[in-house]
Amino acid sequence: MDSSSSAAARRRFLQGIAGAAGSASLCALGLSLYARQTRALPADALRPPGALDEDRFSAACVRCGLCVRACPYDTLKLSEPGDNVVTGTPYFVARKIPCEMCPDIPCAKACPTGALDKALSDIAAARMGLAVLVDQETCLNYQGLRCDVCYRVCPLIDRAITLELRHNERTGKHAMFIPTVHADQCTGCGKCERSCVLDEAAIKVLPLVQARGALGAHYRLGWKEKEKAGRALGPEVIELPVRRPEAAP
């Protein structure tokens, strides 16, 4: 083989490698963009009990479905391509089949990777989501009726959800019993949403990121600071300058 044809062969070889490297980098880029896009959980999809937060979950779950097989109520499902949950990962839709809050948490026990935390021993400590009474316009109790179904089905009745008494302005003489969810107790099991009697549930369980607000890190609540310090941190009454429009008396 003369030197010019071996040079050509070398050039072809190098071109091939460069092409492969180039297409591989493109693939990495494309995959990364696609992965970023699919990161957020849709509002009606909830993760099984003990799931790591969404960012860590998508690094940990290998999409084996062992949690799905362990669930005695067929609550969990592996997402299929076309569902808008990260392909292959487990989730459930509260309105279809909610989590029955098994005391022995078989789904989390079955997880081989730690995507569901085995250390979760008390199902009441699970935070799959948070129930929010999203529509006061249609909730029957808000109309002054006594439906109470979401309240009655809650496995943590009177802890995760309570009925708060309020005056019924419309009739002037009755009470309204307002279903009120308490974030420090609600597990997000979805039983309330599942059993809401309306055509479209007025109470919905949302993934935590969507259901919860967050105080700015710098924010301090005066009364809590006072409790912590055991005394007021500033003068009790602050004299504020009176500002009035020029023309006012």
Next chain:
Amino acid sequence: MSSRVARAAAPAVAAESSSPLAAAIEAKGVLGAHRWLIARRWSQAGILALFLAGPWAGLWLVKGNLSSSLTLEVLPLTDPYLLLQSLAAGHVAGSTAALGALIVVAFYLLAGGRAYCAWVCPVNVLTDTAAWLRRKLGLRRGRTPPRALRYWLLGATLAAAFATGTIAWELVNPVSMLYRGILFGLGLAWAILGAVFLFDLLVAPRGWCSHVCPVGAFYALLGRFALVRVSARRSGACDDCADCYRVCPEPHVIVPALKGAASPVIRSGDCTNCGRCIDACSKDVFRFTIRFDQRRDPS
């Protein structure tokens, strides 16, 4: 439609499209010329049947899928490549998954890395079928990407996992998608699988498994050290019919063992231990053995 393609293409390739198995069938009979192929299909179907026995018949011998599984409630198995991506994404897997991955690595270090491809992977059935159909239809055209692409892609999937903190490759991986699809619901995964099949059939001969798939590339890396290998021990009997090259999904791996002066063992990790060369050879040149077996029969 396809038969019209076959008829149109047939005259031009009459000589080439004679079956690479004709000589072997004459020498060993139909069964003898398909021994390892049949064994592999039994293995692939059997493993799938074990997984399916649960959801279809309530017989829960094996739960999960190829990504991670639990057999008889005691034996965990986990795809090591998947766990590597999980690690790159920043998660240190639980002990069950880690143990499962170690068992799988140990197994393939014994059985031959890409034995996974030939004996377990469901996509292999698809791509083998595409290759067979190409031969039958006499489709000769097509361009393949360089063989090194899969190793670059292997790196790219790990880089993507690292960059995004998610197991990004699992969003498109046809291998796990097919198994998960059969066991848990296919969704739109058929589109990706159809694309792989058409890619192999119309665009790149043996394109997916021998050039692109990073799963195969991962197992090929294990295969470089694997114990069970194919040896061209009776290379002296070779009559240069080239039937083995025509059936092998990675023909380049055969050359050094068959024609080289050094080891008769096929050492390349690219070899899938499919045994097709053993089947196709009418002179019984090849056999399974271990990598340290350097015997070469005198011709």
